[in-house]
Amino acid sequence: MGALDFLDDVRRMNKRQLYYQVLNFGMIVSSALMIWKGLMVVTGSESPIVVVLSGSMEPAFHRGDLLLLTNYKEEPIRVGEIVVFKIEGRDIPIVHRVLKVHEKVDGKIKFLTKGDNNSVDDRGLYAKGQLWLEKKDVVGRAKAYLPYAGIVTILMNDYPKFKYAILAFLGIFVLTHRE
Amino acid sequence: MNSFTSRLNSLFAFTLSVMAALTFGCFLTTVFNDNLRPVELSVGKVSVKNVPDYSADRDKSDLGFITFDLFTDLSPIFNWNVKQLFLYLTAEYETKDHTLNQVVLWDKIIERGDNTILDLRKANTKYYFWDYGNGLKGNQNVTLTLSWNVIPNAGTLPKVRGFGSHKIVFPEQYTAGRF
Amino acid sequence: MNYIESLLPESIKSIPTHMDFDGQRRAERYFQVIIVLYAIVGFVWGYATQSFSQTLYILFAGVFLSSVLTLVPWKMYRSQPLQWQPARVEQDSATPSPPAVTGNPGSQSKSKKKKIKE
Numbered sequence: 346m347g348a349l350d351f352l353d354d355v356r357r358m359n360k361r362q363l364y365y366q367v368l369n370f371g372m373i374v375s376s377a378l379m380i381w382k383g384l385m386v387v388t389g390s391e392s393p394i395v396v397v398l399s400g401s402m403e404p405a406f407h408r409g410d411l412l413l414l415t416n417y418k419e420e421p422i423r424v425g426e427i428v429v430f431k432i433e434g435r436d437i438p439i440v441h442r443v444l445k446v447h448e449k450v451d452g453k454i455k456f457l458t459k460g461d462n463n464s465v466d467d468r469g470l471y472a473k474g475q476l477w478l479e480k481k482d483v484v485g486r487a488k489a490y491l492p493y494a495g496i497v498t499i500l501m502n503d504y505p506k507f508k509y510a511i512l513a514f515l516g517i518f519v520l521t522h523r524e
Numbered sequence: 525m526n527s528f529t530s531r532l533n534s535l536f537a538f539t540l541s542v543m544a545a546l547t548f549g550c551f552l553t554t555v556f557n558d559n560l561r562p563v564e565l566s567v568g569k570v571s572v573k574n575v576p577d578y579s580a581d582r583d584k585s586d587l588g589f590i591t592f593d594l595f596t597d598l599s600p601i602f603n604w605n606v607k608q609l610f611l612y613l614t615a616e617y618e619t620k621d622h623t624l625n626q627v628v629l630w631d632k633i634i635e636r637g638d639n640t641i642l643d644l645r646k647a648n649t650k651y652y653f654w655d656y657g658n659g660l661k662g663n664q665n666v667t668l669t670l671s672w673n674v675i676p677n678a679g680t681l682p683k684v685r686g687f688g689s690h691k692i693v694f695p696e697q698y699t700a701g702r703f
Numbered sequence: 704m705n706y707i708e709s710l711l712p713e714s715i716k717s718i719p720t721h722m723d724f725d726g727q728r729r730a731e732r733y734f735q736v737i738i739v740l741y742a743i744v745g746f747v748w749g750y751a752t753q754s755f756s757q758t759l760y761i762l763f764a765g766v767f768l769s770s771v772l773t774l775v776p777w778k779m780y781r782s783q784p785l786q787w788q789p790a791r792v793e794q795d796s797a798t799p800s801p802p803a804v805t806g807n808p809g810s811q812s813k814s815k816k817k818k819i820k821e
Binding site for chain 1: 579580581607608610612614621622623624625626627628633635651654656671673675676677678679680681683
């Protein structure tokens with residue numbers, strides 16, 4: 346019975362209500378997108394909020410913790426900072442701490458990173474033959490931290506079926522429930 | 525509110541919002557702390573060699589060796605929104621190729637409940653002091669500082685440079701032989 | 704679920720589990736007040752001891768207490784049952800109610816005729 350309740354709900358809706366539900370759904374999606382794009386403008390980072398996906402920064406950050414990033418051009422990269430960077434040939438950005446910085450007169454910078462929980466620096470993680478990171482590799486620097494807030498992402502990553510179940514459930518819920 | 529599940533749902537949602545408010549309140553009480561502490565630093569023996577850096581480009585680079593003494597008490601930094609401190613000892617200097625070089629020589633994680641008084645004597649560095657080039661020999665102005673990155677339970681991630689530094693003077697001659 | 708419910712003996716099924724409207728309002732108010740009170744106490748205590756985990760433990764104690772108090776449909780949430788209007792007595796309850804108007808006058812008149820014959 347209970348699982349099919351929503352069909353009954355749909356049947357009882359008239360056209361106007363159905364349109365309203367669809368528009369409502371679109372409203373939620375577009376406002377989420379707006380917030381995300383707005384944050385991109387404010388923080389200057391292409392991905393202002395990231396979820397920590399690996400344990401390489403433990404005990405500071407665990408899997409599923411949330412980081413707020415900024416990436417202002419004029420802000421220099423210094424040692425001790427936690428940066429999120431992209432490596433050629435890797436889809437997922439890495440969150441690690443800066444270990445070494447060498448800056449030239451013209452502001453060109455080369456730096457090396459290491460995860461707090463790793464015993465060696467990141468040269469083994471970089472692209473083949475790459476010894477240093479540069480400013481263009483940086484997605485953002487960690488400015489604020491919120492524990493556990495991204496745990497759903499971790500669950501979705503580890504169990505893809507869970508992701509589809511959640512998406513389907515939320516979609517159906519939004520489309521069929523009347524306030 | 526008419527069924528057990530709807531009550532459970534609203535109670536859970538309300539608890540989550542109260543928890544978020546508490547976390548934010550906790551963050552607000554600590555956001556204005558400067559987390560500044562005095563640090564006593566000094567170095568023992570200092571030497572420099574010129575050897576190929578096999579971890580990088582295999583060119584002959586300057587490799588510095590130092591031992592250091594360090595004393596500091598960081599217990600006042602630990603308030604109710606500090607989960608951990610990440611301490612790092614930085615050597616900062618200028619060479620003719622680079623206007624700014626920062627190399628982390630040593631780091632340590634102090635978690636909540638650990639001993640917060642650091643008293644190191646004749647400690648060895650944790651990482652090699654490689655220069656990017658040959659800028660250490662005869663360098664009169666290498667500044668050693670201790671900094672820390674405060675990792676909160678939730679909130680911003682301040683990076684603080686300890687009050688107090690030490691200047692290293694490297695010898696004009698390379699040390700010959702193995703270490 | 705329905706199947707399981709049908710297996711229960713009558714004595715258990717007859718235990719009332721509902722809350723009346725006033726009870727629902729009070730239940731919601733109670734858990735809000737309890738959780739906020741515990742949160743405030745926890746915040747002050749956590750600040751005094753400089754330990755945020757203490758704050759959360761106190762909050763969880765409040766959540767547990769309010770769960771016990773308000774999730775379970777206790778008898779006190781049924782103290783003001785709805786006052787239904789008394790059922791109105793039909794004038795001629797003996798005659799069957801007229802069939803629903805289907806918009807077909809012919810059939811209606813037929814049934815009327817039947818009644819008259821009776």
